[in-house]
Amino acid sequence: MQKFLRSSAVGLTLLLVLAACQGNNAPGGGSTSGSGAGGGSKGTVKIGVDLPLSGNEVANGQPTFNGIKLAVDEANKNGGAGGYKIEINKQDDAVNGVHNPDQGATNAKTLVADPAVVGMVGPFNSNVARSIIPVTNEAGLAECSPSNTAVDLTKTGSDKLRPQNPDKRNYFRLAAPDDIQGPAMAAFDYNDLGKKNAYILDDTEAFGKGVADEFQKAFVKLGGKVAKRDGQKYSASVDYTSLFNSVKSLNPDVVYFGGTQVTGGGLARKQMVQAGMGAIPFTGPDGIADLGTGGSQGAFITLAGVDNSHDVYGTVAGVHDLPSGSDFSSRYKAAFQNDPGAYSAIAYACTQVLLKAISDSAASASDMKSLREAVRAYVFDASKTYDTALGKISFTSTGDIKQAFISFYKVDPSLNGGKGGWTFVKQQAFEGGQ
Amino acid sequence: MTFRILRLALIAAGALVISWLLMIGLTWLGTRSESFSNVVATGTAQYFSALTIGAIYALIALGYTMVYGIIELINFAHGDVFMVGAFVAYLIFTSLGFGGAIKSIPLLIGILLLGFLVTMVVLGVLGAAIERFAYRPLRNAPRLAPLITAIGVSFILQNVVQVLISNSPVPSPQLVSLEYRFTLLGASVPLLNLLIFLVAVVLMIALQVFVGGTRLGRAMRSTAQDREAAQLMGVNINATIAITFFIGSALAGAAGLIYGLYKGNIVFNLGFDAGLKAFTAAVLGGIGNTVGAALGGFAIGFIEVAAVTTGLSRWQEALVFSVLILVLVFRPAGILGQQIGERA
Structure with a gap:
């Protein structure tokens, strides 16, 4: 009996390990491509995304992600941005169903290590932003959060989040702080x-x-x-x-x-x-x-x-009555069979800003590295304005939206x-x- | 026997009154500008919160202390057994179609009794099975081996619930409507709080009677005292230890059900937090001592609420564990000591 128990326990453990390995090999890793025909001739660039996307955070992250996906899909249908086809590199910062700053930092490292990532949308939560910004700042990656509202992410105290390049801001946001x-x-x-x-x-x-x-x-x-x-x-x-x-x-x-x-x-x-x-x-x-x-x-x-x-x-921390009326909602509904979430339209606008920056800087950039820097410099040019789902918007030199709602x-x-x-x-x- | 129970009842009643007065006093410290009647009302409401939270900790602590008493194992999986209890109760209630408050009183009582019965039996079997497969093969191994196994079982239980049910909080049915309330000294208290306290007390008295007054209870006590001598006297050691795990886990199951009713949200990793507090309660009361575990559980519930009522909510955890350290410095064996003679 003892022997049987022991061998069956060993067998069970092996089975579990095998099952776990199989799970890891299952398709559907971190990167999803923007669907849609067309796309550019010059190849592909990616928009990195970090949001809480599992567990109870689904209620926060998924509608926000859908906004990004809608913008990317629509851009690809119209020929991409600056001659590039756009893809999304998607990362989930929820651990056990709750957003997690350490996971956010790990995800940010994954995103900046992907040379095709030239801009990023996210994260959703301010404490996650605090651990992500130092990483993206070091890599000079333009990062737009649709929903972060903590004051010190852009204002007084924000230089602590940029230990490597204190004078080279890369983080901006659309939510009112x-x-x-x-x-x-x-x-x-x-x-x-x-x-x-x-x-x-x-x-x-x-x-x-x-x-x-x-x-x-x-x-x-x-x-x-x-x-x-x-x-x-x-x-x-x-x-x-x-x-x-x-x-x-x-x-x-x-x-x-x-x-x-x-x-x-x-x-x-x-x-x-x-x-x-x-x-x-x-x-x-x-x-x-x-x-x-x-x-x-x-x-x-x-x-x-x-x-x-x-x-x-x-x-x-955003506008409810979009200037385009119900147009955004109906396109969103057609794509996802659901009403937009609190931050869907804002995430869509974040993506629009990045796509505009990519499109306008693509000609002057020779490789991915210089494109990443050109996009960052573009969004921190306070004279630029953007036509987005939220209306005409522009940013202060610290990366806060001038048209806060x-x-x-x-x-x-x-x-x-x-x-x-x-x-x-x-x-x-x-x-x-x- | 009867004398002992009488004495216990007297001490318990005294402690209840004293802690009530103490809570009102602490509330006064926290809100000095308040009128006397307001302080009494707030203190009373806080007192019933403390009793409810304490009852849950106490029920979990009993399992820790019983297992330690009989095989000197700190069963770190016990907090997760409690968590599984909360989820088993959740599955029973939702599969029967009860998602919210039940209006009919006889139906409510029936469903609750059924829930307690099934949850406690399922959890008892789970506890006995964990003992059979994870701890018994290691009974004569070095102390560290079963300890690590217990931690392993803890992670396995969490992982199973996380994957099979949910990786984030799920709303558990609040069968007892919060509209049922009673008013005492100006405090409006949900009847549910009183119900939880009474259920816990009934279970604890039943345990005392079982351990102190039945043949099996005597077998448990003798096994705790000297396993080999008990065996020589004809006590079936394996069965006795299995029954100890069954009872301890069944009590944790009841605590899980209660927790779900009270809190309305349950999550797969709640056993770690609650288990650690309950373990602390068992040590505080004197590990191996069932009365001590109950006392420790109520003490921790009381300190947690006292932290809030004195305006020190941000210091809650530090206060709980400071008290633990203080008690252990002056009474290393816990408040009531280990009661080696009848520690099961």
Whole structure:
């Protein structure tokens, strides 16, 4: 018996190893090519992509990736960019279903090591950006994030992220930074909802704590009171009820959560109801406003439960009413049979900017290395303007968009046949950038 | 026997009252400007949160301590057994078609009882199987071998759930509606919290009665005391150890089910975090000692909530483990000590 057990255990282990090896050989590696006929005569260049694309992050990453893919496919149909056919080198920075800065850095190294990558879109999360920018900066790769909002990625403190080439910026973004997004929700809570006493909770991450700090400053400046400020790092066994118990008697009339639905936003709302505070509005940044339908994997409404998702408001750091009207949405829907996510159009625009830079610099560049540098120099020429799905846009010399927008959304639990969804409330322009 | 249980009950009741007052005091420290009635209400709400979290840690800690008591193995896979329990309960409830609150009370009780029964049996069998295949062949091997095997089993369980079910949090059905609440001293507490505490207490009393008062329990205690002597007296060692694993894992299964009901989100790696805290609870109470494990579990739940209520939420983990270090410096064997005589 003992012998049989031992040999069967060895056999089982071997089988497992074999199965695992087979899994690795399966097709579908990191690189997907942009489909579509046509393409250029000069060969292929790639746009690198780093987004969280697995687990609960699917709700964030996939619609964003689709925006990039749509732009690349459309460009290829029209002959590519600057005579090149465009491909995508796609990397996933989610580990165990949550975005991971270390994985982001590894992915960035993979992307800069691919000589055909001349521009990059991503990442989705600000803490991932902090570990990616040093890598792409060293390689001089132009990087456009559709959704990063942490202030110090482009403004004060950003030189720390460029230890190798402090004077050669390469990172720019289309989302309005948190010193716009946080104050925007503060004004919304104070003026539109008429709330004066806020409980502010963050997930202690770069993005979450940063945006909550900006919210707090602005809310106090408007005349609001901060009932209490807490930070709770998300972990598998975290519990929020005691936090909400502790503020109940302080009578907050609004809650601001700095973080994402995956780092506790959904659970916090659920446990807020558990603590008997469900009637108080729960507001937060684009981290919770994923615009996903209840029931779809990783969406805020799924994690919070549709029964608990009433009175939830969120901002998206981009424009809602696209100048092209419903044109973008209908093309997106035709390609992916789904409504665009919060950052689909912005990721599409990021890709448009890079494609324009490739197209205009292709003639002057002799090889991939010089093309990569030419693209980087092009996007940091502050005089350039771009016609994108977001309208005419341009950038400051630090890489922030001059035409910043914040859009406000609210959860409507009755949408999608009772599964819940987000509805648009209003949008606000912050012209000029900073 | 009856005297011992009576004494325990008295001590437990005393501890419950004292910790309640302590929590109200700590809440007052955290929110000094508040009116007295507000402090009492907040402290009471916090107290019930602490009892609920503590009950879950305590149920897991029992499995650690029972296994250590009988074969002196720190079963690092135990936290993941708890996690599997949460997922088994999730699969039972969702496959029966229950995704949310059940309105009919008799149906709710029936489904919960069925859930507990099936989850505990499945997990008990899983625990006994882990012992049979991963630990028993190594029973006479050097200490490190089963320890590493336990870590291996932990990773295997996580990996299996990660691949077969989900690699990220899944919403587990909250069968008990949060609308069922009771109000005590101004605090509105979900009935679910009280239910969880009571279920945990019933299971712990059942365990005490089983270990202290049945033939099998006596076999467990004697095996823990001196395995060879017990064998000479006719105790079936293999069966006794298997039963210990069965019971410990069944309790972890119950804890998993409770966790899912309470939290509403479960994830494949939650066993590591919760398991580490529960292991700490077992050491804090005195490893090998079942009463100590329960006490340690509640103590950790209490410290976690106390950290929040005093406004030190960012320091939660440091506080929990500072208390552990302090206790161990002054009482290396834990609060209640190892109780070598009847440590099973």
